[in-house]
Amino acid sequence: MAKQATAEKRQRRERGSINPDDIIKGAFELAEEVGIDNLSMPLLGKHLGVGVTSIYWYFRKKDDLLNAMTDRALREYARFATPYVDAQDWRDTLAGHARTMRETFTGSPILCDLILIRSALSPRAAKLGVQEVESAVRSLVEAGLTPEQAFDTYSAMSLHVRGSVVLRRLREKNLAANEGPGDIDDSLSFDPDSAPLLASITAQGHHLSGSDDRNFEYGLECILEHAARMIGENSKAGRKPTKNSARER
Structure with missing residues (x-):
């Protein structure tokens, strides 16, 4: 039936x-x-x-169809993954934005393949959410970073998210194709005698080159902590960036 x-x-x-x-x-x-x-x-x-x-x-041709699918994927992604950073609560809101981006792409392999892998060099992808990113960077300036620091902080976060997602997706693709190890971690084996620290730590589930939740959160925390330290240093030095300084940049 x-x-x-x-x-x-x-x-x-x-x-x-x-x-x-x-x-x-x-x-x-x-x-x-x-x-x-x-x-x-x-x-x-x-x-x-x-x-x-x-x-x-x-x-x-198939490439024309994929282009149309990518355009639709970009519109869909922009609709529910708009960056939001609040100057008064910049650390939590920036971290929340990073986690939302990652969850969106890991939860949809199709979005990852079309937006992060296939359209990585697409001018349309580069323009995605420009005004929203501008607003996020401006909020980081209001929080106490210089325009350059704010730009670099947001860029580092975005790169960290995209790199984490793409590495995980490539591992999935390799495993699905049955073409050997999914990534470097699957082929690494540490001898306790010659590399006791690495052998002990990886035996506890840590990954040296893979992209898991622990690695992602550690990298994100490093970015946030560095930004917080710069804000503190700027405050001590009497540097108080404003909205206007962000627009002038």
């Missing part, structure tokens, strides 16, 4: 009954099942119940 229901669901559509939005939506559905790397036009045609030529009418 299940096979019959599936067959009825996948009956061929009438010619001209599909549009670009249907195709993109179906591509996301199929990518959730097979992944971005295994997504193909013939598979998508079967998933949608149309001939592959109906897809090529709108998207001449």
Whole structure:
């Protein structure tokens, strides 16, 4: 009965009954099942119940379809992952923003593949949330950092999040492909005699090169602590950055 229901669901559509939005939506559905790397036009045609030529009418090659999917992913990401940093509570709000970014991408491999891996050099991705990032950096200036320090702090946080997510995603891809170890940590083995400290610590679940929650939180705390120290030093030196100094930069 299940096979019959599936067959009825996948009956061929009438010619001209599909549009670009249907195709993109179906591509996301199929990518959730097979992944971005295994997504193909013939598979998508079967998933949608149309001939592959109906897809090529709108998207001449897979790369065109992926571009459209990336644009939609960027809009979706911008909708629910807008950066927010409050000057009065900068440490907690910046940390919360970092954790939200990471949870968003780790919770959606498709978003990670399209936004962080595939569109890493995309001009559209570079412009994502520019005004929101401007506001976050300005809040860090109001909290007591210089414009340069605020920019570097936000940049370091963003880089830490993206690097952590991409390393985890690449490990998942390697393991799924059954092509050996997922990452360097899977192939490392420390001899207790020659490297007793490393052997003892990694035996407790710590990772040297992998990206787990412990490594992420430690790196995030280092960034926050460094920013707090700079704010303290600026306060002692009498440097009090303002909103205007951030705009002038």
